[in-house]
Amino acid sequence: MIAGLWEKANKVSEIGYKLDSLAGIAELVAERLTDNAESGACWTVAEMLRSYGEQLERLSEDIMAIQRIEADKPKGKKK
Numbered sequence: 001m002i003a004g005l006w007e008k009a010n011k012v013s014e015i016g017y018k019l020d021s022l023a024g025i026a027e028l029v030a031e032r033l034t035d036n037a038e039s040g041a042c043w044t045v046a047e048m049l050r051s052y053g054e055q056l057e058r059l060s061e062d063i064m065a066i067q068r069i070e071a072d073k074p075k076g077k078k079k
Contacts (some may be wrong), residue, residue, distance in 0.1 A: 005067035009060045016056030021047035 023046045030042030 005063055005070070009063035009067065012056050012063060013060035016053040016060065018051045018055065019053035023047075023053065 026046035026049060028040050030039045030046060032041040033042060
């Protein structure tokens with residue numbers, strides 16, 4: 001089995017969660033800005049952070065799926 005996949009998947013997921021939290025902050029700032037250019041920039045940042053967070057969550061799910069496949073493989077006899 002590939003060592004540490006579960007831990008790596010959790011770290012990737014944690015980074016995705018933090019990006020999502022940052023997106024929420026960017027949205028709060030965007031809502032309070034009155035200038036359209038500044039507000040639009042904040043909304044763009046929020047959308048990009050959410051997108052990256054979602055991509056990381058999918059990667060985390062893929063890593064966990066690989067870990068499950070590896071864990072379910074029959075163990076070979078050692079010589």
